[in-house]
Amino acid sequence: MTRLTRFTRTTAFKLSLLYIAVFTVMSGVLLVYVSENTDHLMSEQVVQAVDAELKGLSDVYVRGGVRDLVQTIDSRSRHPDASLYLLTDFSGNALVGNIARLPTVVLEEADGGLRRVRYTRLGQDTEDIERQAMVRTFELRGGFRLLVGRDLGEQLHFANLLGNALRLWLVVVVVMAAITWLFVSRRVMKRIDDISATSRMIMNGDLSERLTIAGNNDEFDRLAVNLNAMLDRIELLMQSMKDVTDNIAHDLKTPLTRLQTRIEIALREAKGEEGYRGALEATLDETDQLLRIFNALLRIARIESMAPGSVMEPSDMNKLIAQVAELYEPLVEDEGGTLEIDVPPDLHADCNRDLISQVMVNLIENALKYGRPETGALRIRLGGKEDDGRVILFVSDNGPGIPEEDQARVKDRFVRLEESRSEPGTGLGLSLVKAVASLHGGDLRFKNEDPGLCAWIDLAPVKPASSGSGNAEAGTGHKEEPNRE
Incomplete structure (x- = not known):
């Protein structure tokens, strides 16, 4: 009984019942419509044939009397x-007829x-088989009665x-x-x-499971592709959360230990x-x-929660x-280096000025910490350009x-390539840059040059400038543009 109940609750069983009901009703309506209209048409043909026979026989009777009528x-x-x-x-004696x-x-x-x-037809029904017919009967002068009709065998x-077609x-x-x-x-x-089944395994903790894709590109394959992409994203987020937790524990453990x-x-x-006083000052440094x-984590979280385009305005990149x-x-x-600017005139984009300024600051500070050459003076270059309808800042x-x-x-x-973590820093600067780039519909990318590193982000499509040209100082001579992959 339990298996029968489960069977009757399945979608396949309900769809089968639905198909039976729909096709049966449609077929019944169609056959009834055809049957009634055909019966009506055939009945009219019978009536017309009977009336035509009666008219002809009446004319014969009027012209030649009973004798000619009998012969006809x-x-x-x-x-x-x-x-x-x-x-x-x-x-009531039969004079002539069939x-x-x-x-x-x-x-x-x-x-x-x-x-x-x-x-019963005369001479053809050897076993007195009864048939059905449509007839008219008239009384003629002299007490004669004339019956004319048509057999309904074809109609029946x-x-x-x-009826057999409906049953079939x-x-x-x-x-x-x-x-x-x-x-x-x-199949379905x-x-x-x-x-x-895959969902149950995932709920049990196996985030590596994925839905099977048959390869015929039907709606189930499209659903499986989207769900697999979602599961990939969830697995990545879960792994990122684990990494963040580990890194938080590592980064907070040291200052908390020193504080204690x-x-x-x-x-x-x-x-x-x-x-x-000295102990309190050292404690204050650790708490800072x-x-x-x-604060860096909270700011990244706020940036990631912003709706794209909600905080954008036309801005002059120069x-x-x-x-x-x-x-x-x-x-x-002061660090013995030089800072160069490479920005073309009238470079405008839709962006959040405060966040983009923070991006440039983070990238400059990253270059100051880790961009020093082994020999020679540090050289940092800031710039921007247009590339395929996007604004590139590097x-x-x-x-x-x-x-x-x-x-x-x-x-x-919290990723820091300096494994000893002896240098000051939190490992959140580039994460913030990445979040700001994503908010602007772009990404943070790197390109190793010879020598050095170029880091850049791409912003919203360029909009026409609404004000005058950029600062003349921002457009000092042309420098070599960063390569992009």
Whole structure:
């Protein structure tokens, strides 16, 4: 009983019942419509034939009397497919005709009305087989009664054919429903069962499972492709969350340990106001580092939650890059390096000015930390250009660059290629750059040059400038443009 209940609740069973019901109703309506219209048409043909026979025989009777009428009926009734004729006298005796037996009430009610009667044909029904016919009966002068009719055998045969066709069609519908059920249950339901089984394995913790793709590009394949892409994304996010958790634990453990150690040393060894003051200042430095980490994480989260295009406005890239360069040029010079600008005139884009400024700042600071060459002075170049309807902003240096195998990994949170982590930093700067680039519909990319590294992002499609040309200082001579892959 349980298996039967589960069977009747399946989609395949319900679809089969639906197909049977729909096809049966449609077939019944169609056959009833055809049957009624055909019966009506054939009945009209019978009436027209009977009326034509009556008119002809009436003319014969008017011209030649009973004798000519008897001869005409006798001649017509001898044809194989002749109509029905019967002429009786005032006593009810048959004078001529091709009807052997007929209900007497038909001749008694000679009012000319159309009647459906059963009869036996003369000379052709050896076993007194009754047939059906449509007849009219009239009373002539002298007490004679004339009956004329048409056999309904063809009409009844056609009706039987329609009935047999309906029964055969119902059998075909049931067979087709069974075939449909087999197809749905064995093919379609199997795909659904596979999806359910894979989903259960994924829910049990195996995120590497994927839906099977048959390769015929049907709706199930398209669904499987989309779900697999979603599962890939979920697995990547889960792995990223694990990596972030590990990195957070690693990055926060050191400052928290140092914080705890300094507090313990201060409580144990500090003497006087100066000792406690030094311990508090060191503690404050560690808490500042922790707050910087959390603030960076919160800012990345806010950027990733923004709707693309919600904070964009037309901006002059010349002015933006010139302002960032003006801020960092003294710092680069203090480090013994040079800061160059390479921006064409009238470079505009739709962007968030604050976030793009932060991107340029992060890339410059990254170049200051890790872009120093082994020999010679540091050279940092800021620039922008148009490329295929996009605005490219880049920062390049002449340092050692980033190995190609690490260029994708370095954009993840808390990833620092300096494994010892002796240099100050949180490993979140490039993650923020990547989030801002994604918000603007682009990405953060790297290209190792000889020497140095070029990092760039691409922004929204270029919009026509609404104000004057860019800052003249931002367009100092033409420099070599960064290569892109």
